[in-house]
Amino acid sequence: MNRWTRRERLAAAGALTAESEGTIRLSNGIRSSFRMQELIVGKSWKWAGPFLWLTVHYDHQFSSKSPEETEVRFVLDGDGFGAGFFGRVFAAIYARNLDRAIPRSISIQRSIVRSA
Numbered sequence: 001m002n003r004w005t006r007r008e009r010l011a012a013a014g015a016l017t018a019e020s021e022g023t024i025r026l027s028n029g030i031r032s033s034f035r036m037q038e039l040i041v042g043k044s045w046k047w048a049g050p051f052l053w054l055t056v057h058y059d060h061q062f063s064s065k066s067p068e069e070t071e072v073r074f075v076l077d078g079d080g081f082g083a084g085f086f087g088r089v090f091a092a093i094y095a096r097n098l099d100r101a102i103p104r105s106i107s108i109q110r111s112i113v114r115s116a
Contacts, residue, residue: 016045018036033050035049054087056078060072
């Protein structure tokens with residue numbers, strides 16, 4: 001979990017499926033639901049949900065760089081009222097948050113591996 005997300009919840013526990021749904025509650029109190037749009041196991045998964053006046057589409061694309069290394073690409077798209085303006089603002093904030101969260105996540109994962 002990151003500091004801007006207060007809670008994430010999948011409607012059904014377990015692995016992601018083509019029918020997965022969930023909710024995210026941000027630390028500022030905003031809540032959003034999401035639903036799986038496409039799942040290609042080991043390759044990508046896409047989900048979409050409302051955020052303010054937009055529908056935000058998240059695409060998580062995975063590619064193997066080596067047997068021990070995977071690259072993840074996050075592709076965001078949005079539609080709805082003000083998507084041209086709010087989409088750019090949302091993308092800038094999201095990119096900044098990812099730039100901070102990913103190095104922290106890698107550091108945590110490395111410390112777990114070292115302690116195992």
